[in-house]
Amino acid sequence: MLKTKIILILFLSFINKTVFANEINKLVFPKAEILNKYTARIPFKLIDHLIVVEANLLNKKGNFIIDTGSQNLILNKVHFPSQYEHNKKRVETTGVLNSLDNPLQKKISEFNLLHFSLKDKNSDIIDLSHIEKIKKMHLLGIIGYSILKDYEIFIDLYLNQITLTKVDKNGNKLDPKVYLEEIVDSINFNLKKHTIVVNGVINNQKLKLGLDTAAEFNQINKSVNKKVLKHFVPKKRINLAGASNKQVEVLAGNLHRLKLSETVYLGPMKTFLINLPKMHEVFGVQLDGILGYEFFKYKRTIINYQKEKLYFINYPLNNQ
Known part of the structure; x- marks a missing residue:
């Protein structure tokens, strides 16, 4: 198991990307607990040491890895085939999941977390079947910086949940009473x-x-x-x-x-x-x-x- 994990780390770190652009619909987290219009808690499971949430996209239900090292939202080409290849545009991307073979890119017209909505987000389309095989899970994609950056994100491995709360351009929370527990350091x-x-x-x-x-x-x-x-x-x-x-x-x-x-x-x-x-x-x-x-x-x-x-x-x- 240790060998498999390290192989995955090495594989994800050193593969080149070429991507294309297009548009898809919205992504929904069915298990999110909506506290108010600015804040939601999303339960996650640990698959080995990966933080994985459940989401629905384009009538498909599956798992997404939370990855702050990835620049964009990444979709698994296995489940989102490249029938959207018109409007191709070459771009360069970086991140821990950088360098995966033969990717495409779609543009998300709307990323929707129940009451939350993010528009015009890029999504890399990459073959992630090797991760599915190694981790033995149904993997729809990977959620990266482009989705997370507009929120303050509380990653809690004690309760196995992520709290997302909307912030303004200065990083101030729009919901002032998000956390029940005290922030002790920074x-x-x-x-x-x-x-x-x-x-x-x-x-x-x-x-x-x-x-x-x-x-x-x-x-x-x-x-x-x-x-x-x-x-x-x-x-x-x-x-x-x-x-x-x-x-x-x-x-x-x-x-x-x-x-x-x-x-x-x-x-x-x-x-x-x-x-x-x-x-x-x-x-x-x-x-x-x-x-x-x-x-x-x-x-x-x-x-x-x-x-x-x-x-x-x-x-x-x-x-x-």
């Missing part, structure tokens, strides 16, 4: 294109780390300073086949003593030490590593793209 981040970049420190060495909800394991680049690697405790070496069946060696272990501020720190977290020469191509920014599921497992996290801020809510005692 950090700033830099939004580089669509990528959330946080500043971290290990052993007095500064790091730039991308935050990605679809990264099943943290990743740290082999090229980081050796002082950082003193706090990486290796467990095993694994030889894996990447997207082109080329063997890639991954060192799996635990990363300790990561600080994001004087009050926000994490560890130990399961992490892969890996050569990531295409990190800039994948995320559109040079990074020292990626924080994924292991981060969200420790931190109940609220993302505000407009304010470029992460907020944190404590886990209940004895439930971390």
Whole structure:
């Protein structure tokens, strides 16, 4: 199972995209709990370490992965065949799901979350059958930055739900009473294109780390300073086949003593030490590593793209 997961990570990270444009209808989340016209809670399930929500689109019902590392909404070409190939337009895209083979692109005339509506959103059309096979699920697509950016997003691995609340252009919530629990801390981040970049420190060495909800394991680049690697405790070496069946060696272990501020720190977290020469191509920014599921497992996290801020809510005692 571990080998399969890492193969998927490598495959999703390094594949080239060519896309086309067209228009489709609306996407609906049937299990969303609508609190008011600005706020909804959507339950999710964890498939391995992927955050997956159920949605309906074009009379199809299936699963969507929540992926802050993806620039656009991505639809699975297997379930949305390319009968919309007129109005073709070539564009370039980036993200953790960058570089998937032979994609198309459709433009969504309306993304509808029951009372929520987003119009004229791009959607990449990509063959995601390999993910369906590996994860054994009916995958309609992947929800990325272009959909999430207009909301403040609370990702809660304690209650297994995502709360979306509409914000204005300055990031202020239109619903002032969204959270029942107290926000206890926060950090700033830099939004580089669509990528959330946080500043971290290990052993007095500064790091730039991308935050990605679809990264099943943290990743740290082999090229980081050796002082950082003193706090990486290796467990095993694994030889894996990447997207082109080329063997890639991954060192799996635990990363300790990561600080994001004087009050926000994490560890130990399961992490892969890996050569990531295409990190800039994948995320559109040079990074020292990626924080994924292991981060969200420790931190109940609220993302505000407009304010470029992460907020944190404590886990209940004895439930971390």
